[in-house]
Amino acid sequence: MSTHTVLSFITPVKAEAEKELTDYLTKIGEDIEGNTEIPFSRMPSLHFASLVIFPDPDYGPYLTFEANFDGDDVGRFLDEVLAVAGPAMHRIYGMTKDYRGSGAVAETKAFLLAHLQRPGAYHVGTPWRTVGRIREEDTLRNAIEDHADGLPKNGQPNALRKDIQNFVRSRDDLKFAQTAPVTGTWAQRNVPKIKWFAFRVVGVLVALLLLPVVVIAAIWLRIKEATDAVWMGEVDESRWRAIGAKEDKYRIVQNHMASLTAVKNGCFRRALQRGVLVLAEFGARTSTNGTLSNIPSIHFAHWSVIDNGKRLLFFSNFDGSWENYLDDFIDKAATGLTGIWSCTVGFPRTYFLFWGGATDGPRFKAIAKEKQTPTLVWYSAYKNLTVQTINKNTELRAKLNGGMSDADARAWLQLL
Numbered sequence: 001m002s003t004h005t006v007l008s009f010i011t012p013v014k015a016e017a018e019k020e021l022t023d024y025l026t027k028i029g030e031d032i033e034g035n036t037e038i039p040f041s042r043m044p045s046l047h048f049a050s051l052v053i054f055p056d057p058d059y060g061p062y063l064t065f066e067a068n069f070d071g072d073d074v075g076r077f078l079d080e081v082l083a084v085a086g087p088a089m090h091r092i093y094g095m096t097k098d099y100r101g102s103g104a105v106a107e108t109k110a111f112l113l114a115h116l117q118r119p120g121a122y123h124v125g126t127p128w129r130t131v132g133r134i135r136e137e138d139t140l141r142n143a144i145e146d147h148a149d150g151l152p153k154n155g156q157p158n159a160l161r162k163d164i165q166n167f168v169r170s171r172d173d174l175k176f177a178q179t180a181p182v183t184g185t186w187a188q189r190n191v192p193k194i195k196w197f198a199f200r201v202v203g204v205l206v207a208l209l210l211l212p213v214v215v216i217a218a219i220w221l222r223i224k225e226a227t228d229a230v231w232m233g234e235v236d237e238s239r240w241r242a243i244g245a246k247e248d249k250y251r252i253v254q255n256h257m258a259s260l261t262a263v264k265n266g267c268f269r270r271a272l273q274r275g276v277l278v279l280a281e282f283g284a285r286t287s288t289n290g291t292l293s294n295i296p297s298i299h300f301a302h303w304s305v306i307d308n309g310k311r312l313l314f315f316s317n318f319d320g321s322w323e324n325y326l327d328d329f330i331d332k333a334a335t336g337l338t339g340i341w342s343c344t345v346g347f348p349r350t351y352f353l354f355w356g357g358a359t360d361g362p363r364f365k366a367i368a369k370e371k372q373t374p375t376l377v378w379y380s381a382y383k384n385l386t387v388q389t390i391n392k393n394t395e396l397r398a399k400l401n402g403g404m405s406d407a408d409a410r411a412w413l414q415l416l
Contacts (some may be wrong), residue, residue: 001070004047006122006302008315009115013053013061015097021063024092025051025376032379037088040379045070047131048300048317050259051092051377061305063096064258065112066315068128068300071327074116078109117313120277121282121340122302123292126196127386128184129394134382137393140177144168144396145416149198157409165400178398184288191284199282220268221353228264231346235369243374244322252383254299255325257316259371261344270309271342272353280340290391293333297325299387301339312344319386326365334358346370 013021028035029051032069040049050066082089082105091106091346093099101107126134147167151160168174183189207214263273278304284292292298297319318325329337338357342350346367348360348398358364382390396415 003123004042004068004070004127005072005074005077006068006119006124006300007074008067008117008119008302008304008313009065009112010091010117010306010313011063011096011099011115012059013063013096015060016056018053018061019368021092021095022053022376028088029375032377038085038377041381042084043069043077045077045080045131046379047381049377049379050258050315050375051255052373052375054258054260054373056260059193059311062260063092064313064315067404068124068317074113075109075173078112079105082109107108111335115305117304119281119302119304120274121284122278123287123298123300125290125292125296125299126390127189127288127290128182129390131381133181134385134390134393135182136176137390138382138385140168140397141393141416143171143174147416148413155408157413160413161404161409162309168400177400180401181394183394183398189288192282196282198285217268218352221272222351224264224269225342225352227349228349229346230349230363231367231370232363233366233370235366239269239406240369243372252380253386254317254319254380254383256316256375256378257313257314257322257325258373258375259368260373261312261314261341261346261371263312264343264345269343270305273309273312274305275337276343276353277305280336283336290387293336295312296388297326297328297386307337312341317380319388326368327361330358330361330364341348 028037032040040046043049046067046069048066048068050064052064052066054062054064056062059210067077071077086105086108087103089112090101090103092103093108093111103110122198123331129137144167147164148160151163155163168177186218263270274369290296292301297318299319301316301318302314306313316325334357335354337352338347338359339354341347342357348357348363348367350357385393392415396412399408399415
């Protein structure tokens with residue numbers, strides 16, 4: 001049964017090496033498919049990856065290596081990376097603080113493991129599907145579509161489907177499609193939902209038992225919210241145009257977002273920030289249909305609290321444009337989005353943690369632009385596929401074999 005791991009490796013960069021590292025990564029990112037320094041396509045378990053340098057006047061520059069891959073063995077994944085990009089990783093991390101590696105794979109691997117950051121919450125839009133399976137099911141769809149182009153347009157649905165079934169059986173490279181795809185065990189599909197239900201029940205009971213504490217905390221939160229500073233600055237449009245130009249340059253159906261925001265001062269807000277991510281993690285684990293709060297366009301996303309709770313790191317690999325992505329958040333997930341970022345500095349004014357905030361669309365978009373950092377290196381293993389296409393490909397395969405009514409066959413053909 002396929003699982004996915006979502007994480008990042010975070011390392012401070014030597015101040016004197018920031019420009020050299022930026023230039024080196026920029027060169028790799030400009031030819032993500034053809035570069036020989038980090039040949040991502042030769043890492044068979046890797047779905048998405050990014051390398052981003054976050055500048056900061058207080059903390060100094062941070063290098064983050066985001067990775068979303070199949071399986072749960074981080075060591076095995078790093079073996080994949082270092083087998084094809086060992087010298088490049090040694091060069092990159094030689095420009096970070098505390099790296100003492102000589103170039104030996106074992107030393108670089110140990111350094112990365114020591115700087116591993118697991119997320120407080122994450123989302124996977126295509127659960128249970130490995131990179132290999134996603135590509136196989138896309139090959140199946142393309143083959144069926146090519147074959148269907150030669151079939152009569154007004155044929156009977158079941159006759160057309162029978163012809164397609166025979167065609168698939170005749171192809172040795174499509175034999176995998178003769179078995180139904182795995183969509184998770186009963187436990188994988190339902191245990192997270194049971195845990196989420198139990199968590200909410202226990203949460204309500206604890207809140208009732210500690211009602212005076214909850215009321216005092218809510219009043220204190222409201223006082224803090226009413227006096228929080230809201231970022232009212234102007235977006236650096238030249239910087240934003242540069243980010244947009246890179247987005248346009250990719251010219252694929254997917255995009256990447258990376259941001260790092262400061263959490264408001266005080267133990268109270270930092271505890272709330274961690275608590276909200278616990279809620280988000282429970283909710284995300286119950287999502288097995290490809291959506292996060294009814295947003296159908298996110299492949300992988302994750303949030304991490306770093307620097308002893310002082311900063312919130314966010315990565316997202318999503319379909320469509322940045323504007324449409326944020327519009328989806330505002331229209332479909334404003335409450336959850338507000339909850340996650342309510343405790344960050346400069347966020348639009350919130351009310352009792354979950355309300356307001358992201359509903360102030362112009363202010364929300366402005367601060368999102370301000371906090372987004374350009375991605376220097378970004379890789380997608382299937383850059384022309386959306387979450388919805390991947391899910392349709394799985395449904396096409398799942399319903400390929402066996403019989404069905406004409407109405408169901410017609411619906412199945414409409415997946416093409």
